[in-house]
Structures are given as structure tokens and as C-alpha cells.
Amino acid sequence: MNFRRGARSEEPEINLIPLIDVVLVIIIFLMLTTTFSKVSGLEINLPMGAADESAAVASEINVAINAAGDVLINRQSVGDRSIEAIAAALGKAVPSGNSEPVIVISADAKAAHQSVVNVMQAAQRAGMSHITFATQTPAR
Numbered sequence: 001m002n003f004r005r006g007a008r009s010e011e012p013e014i015n016l017i018p019l020i021d022v023v024l025v026i027i028i029f030l031m032l033t034t035t036f037s038k039v040s041g042l043e044i045n046l047p048m049g050a051a052d053e054s055a056a057v058a059s060e061i062n063v064a065i066n067a068a069g070d071v072l073i074n075r076q077s078v079g080d081r082s083i084e085a086i087a088a089a090l091g092k093a094v095p096s097g098n099s100e101p102v103i104v105i106s107a108d109a110k111a112a113h114q115s116v117v118n119v120m121q122a123a124q125r126a127g128m129s130h131i132t133f134a135t136q137t138p139a140r
Contacts, residue, residue: 059095059100059101059102060101060102060103060104061073061074061090061093061094061101061102061103061104061128062074062075062104062106063090063103063104063105063106063119064106064107065105065106065107065108065111065115065116065119066108066111067108067110067111069081069111069112069114069115071086071089071115071118071119073086073089073090073093074093076089076093081115081118082118083118083121083122083125084122084125086118086119086122087122087123087125087126088126090103090122090123090126090128091126094128100128100129100130101128101130102130102131102132103119103123103128103130103131103132104132104133104134105119105120105131105132105133105134106133106134107133
């Protein structure tokens with residue numbers, strides 16, 4: 001039996017105004033409780049380091065890079081600055097009987113970053129994965 005034959009039923013609707021109010025209150029709360037920090041820039045001074053003295057490794061290859069970008073491997077100059085020439089010189093400098101020497105890169109503070117990256121890429125091409133950097137300890 002239908003007693004409300006002629007009556008029209010209202011469709012349910014969602015009122016969005018209270019939902020918007022709640023969202024705005026949450027946004028204001030987050031804005032007030034969040035801390036903002038201003039990062040102006042990084043100041044990096046290289047090549048200083050304060051690491052402990054490590055024991056000398058018997059099989060290490062010393063790679064020096066001067067300010068002009070010249071590369072010296074075990075105090076022998078590499079004529080060309082290309083990655084291939086450095087990789088060939090690293091391959092020749094490997095001590096006999098050792099497949100994994102440690103490469104110690106001593107770069108001048110004013111040396112171009114690209115020179116250091118070239119030595120790292122040359123070491124990778126020569127199949128050497130153990131690389132470390134020499135730093136000087138700060139004066140006390």
C-alpha cells in the first residue's frame with residue numbers, strides 16, 4: 001500500500017560548505033605548525049678532512065691531480081688527460097699479484113672537478129672499484 005501517492009520525494013543532497021570549512025581549518029593548522037627553513041647556500045671547503053689516520057695499504061695506486069688538471073699516477077705523468085689514457089696508465093700501475101688495488105686520489109683544492117671525475121671514470125673502465133680521497137687534516 002502506497003499512502004503517499006501524490007507526494008514528491010526529495011532527492012538527498014550533500015552540503016559542501018561544512019566540508020570546505022573543515023578543509024580550510026586543517027590547512028590553516030598545518031600552515032601554523034609547519035616550520036619553514038630558508039637555505040641560502042652551501043659553503044664547502046675542500047680538501048680538508050678530520051678522519052683518523054688509516055693504516056697504509058700495501059697495494060695502492062696514488063693518483064695526483066694538480067691545479068692545472070695534469071694527472072700523475074705513482075709520480076709518473078700521464079701525457080694525455082683523456083679517460084682512455086688514464087685508464088691505460090692505471091692498468092699498467094697495478095701491482096703484480098693484486099687484482100683489486102686501492103686508488104688514492106690526491107687532488108689540488110683548485111683542480112677542476114671534471115679532472116677528478118675523469119680519473120674516477122678511468123678507474124671504472126680499468127675495472128677498479130676501490131677509490132678513496134686523500135685530504136689534509138686541519139691545523140690545530
